[in-house]
Amino acid sequence: MIRNFLLLTTLFGFNAIADIQQDIENIETQMLEWRRHIHQHPELSNREYKTAEYVASHLKSLGMKVETGIAFTGVVGILEGDQPGPLLALRADMDALPVTEQVDLPFASKVTAEYRGEPVGVMHACGHDTHVAILMAVAEVFANNTDQLAGTLMFIFQPAEEGAPGDEEGGAELMLAEGLFKDMKPEAAFGLHVTSSMPSGVIGYRQGPMMAAVDDFELTVIGQQTHGSRPWSGIDPIVTSAQIINSVQTIISRRTDVTKAPAVVSFGAIKGGIRNNIIPDDVTMVGTIRNFDMGIRDNIHHQLGHIIDHVAEANDAHVEFKINEGYPVTVNDPALGEKMLPSLVKVFGDRGVVDPGLITGAEDFSYFANEVPGLYFFMGVTPPDRDYTTAPTNHSPHFYVDESALLNGVRAFVQLVQDY
Template sequence: MKFRFTCFTFLISTLISTFATADIQQDIIDIEGKMLDWRRHLHQNPELSNREFKTSSYVEKHLKALGLEVKTGIAYTGVVGILKGDKPGPTLALRADMDALPVTEQVDLSFVSKATAEYRGETIGVMHACGHDTHVAILMATAEVFAKNKADLEGTLMFIFQPAEEGAPGDEEGGAELMLAEGLFNDMKPDAAFGLHVWSKVNSGILAFRSGPFMAAVDDFELKVIGRQTHGSTPWSGIDPIVTAAQIINSVQTIVSRRTAITTAPAVVSFGAIKGGIRNNIIPDDVTMVGTIRNFDMDIRDDIHRHLGNIVSHVAQANDADVEFKINEGYPVTVNDPELAEKMLPSLYKIFGKDNVVDPGLITGAEDFSYFANEVPGMFFFLGITPQGKDASTAPSNHSPHFYVDEPALLNGVKAFVQLVQDY
């Protein structure tokens, strides 16, 4: 009799769970129209990093209407909504970034962005060329779905709407790092954090994910080689910063090719700009250069910094030139926690099918979700948004003025977040 009762109780429990799942799945379907309206509004009203004032207000209003506890002004414009379920359970963080880019949109849409802003002293177009408008809309939709199903929610959800993922302007601080520095996780530290990003290099219906190191650490560097101006006909009368700069560029290539254990993890050191001189027969006083460093191992990152500093200083010294050199540390490596990945991958398979969850390999792009994943186990994945039937490898990339989002794919983002929370 006891066995029968236990089985009956289990059956009822299973039926209740099934009904709850059916209800929440219908809520996901029903939210699609609203989500696309939100996305289009945000797309038409993009704002640059640390300037997401209207965006954060839009999000705040939505979260408050859902009855969530809302915190604002974190890292200038960040918004966090707290939803406490009616049942005990873990605390999970779901994150979306909000900022747009200084890009003039060239996509033929009824809701094309015509916004402009001042960037580095120039008036430029502003566009959600990386899809952060979709991330915000997906998370707003996810928040509404769970708010409607609060009675069945086991635990607490933190909906993090983060500013300045693309980098704070000038000397300002910002983004995930500043949110954490201002105490985001002090009073409520989640057991895990989940984040997603739309990606044009993957077709709709496909999700890209890999366990362990996923996206690169990124740093930028700037240096100024200071020589002594002289006439081009008498180079011995001065100190040539152009020749010195050329030697630095060539020598820096040996950092990856000869000094880095690339079998441990790949790395890239690239120069992006060089400026010096104005006339063919005048050797200038100085040359300025800037570049980027990408890698997937923090120890290797430290070694690259050290090698780069040594080469810059010693090559300059060998040419009797002076040098001003600075590395601006950016985001650390984005690492998907292996234990969390193993536990939660089956949840993604439920939504996309196992064959449609693909490993894209290491990605040399960078993401400041890495700061959250350094504090708690993190899981970050890419949502395909290039229409099926089109060659995703030739689709305009994220940050392109032609960047295009296949809107029906966005509901997969909501489904993924909901499934991850339910299964966790």
């Protein structure tokens, strides 16, 4: 009977399955070393030179075909399995944020850099260091088990997810523009993001729209300077700006069908004048647009320009207005989600997979998901002894990651690939 069981395990690959699962467990220590190294040496968007070298060196050591310098610092590794099958893409983003770390860790970042002309601290305050380390671990697990890989994997280490600086291009959009999927187009793309808003061992996933499209806008209202005691002798850009701000709020409250999909238009900064009794020549404002429907997005753009122009005209002011189009809506392909959701349940359990609702944050994984069916999910990293509802959020200088949760990211990617 024992001989028959051993024969069955050999024939049906049970030993091989056990081997790859053991390799996942064994990679944890190394993965955490990678994560801590990257965390201690963060780099801003489009400046991920050392991180890219670190990743490329690892992928080359695994015998992969490696291409570097995509979208400035992007790295792509190609791993072919021993059996024929589909091409799948796995993605991790590499950039850090202009945030000064305030977490008491032995590997806390002390790095500084220049951002928008000012000296800043640099921190992996969004967890991209964990994404890189997780994907490096997945690469090693599959490189050591190509007999368990029916197909080919494209490991995408992407720069500038947080947005390219200044007038530079970058991120997923630029990688695609430079031909990332031109010669090798994946059947599907998978991505994850750690979050402090969920406890460790839980993931957030929903089919269809998941994260908002994002656009930024900037405008300058140009009036005519005059003394504050004689407002009739000039054109007041401050009053005009106030009217614009109030009128713009009607775009969502009165001009958008919010039963179809939610949307937000917010002003984030306004600057004009310097003295209490001088009406200035101009006022500048910046803001953001978030939505989950591209038709609604187009209407918001139209209404925003229409209101700004006409309110300015009514006040005899002029306006310079520009919308900087950002990331589109991040959509999880329904058919892919239906097929792969059981894989996530295998790793996290029925109670470990929750619907986080629509998220008004944005992600440039959306560009990949516009090209091929995409599946993107959030993974909780707040430890059990902390309240995830009050934990410092992503982008906070106090953002903290429960490292014991990271191996679940490796398990999830491996499960998704094997089941697909």
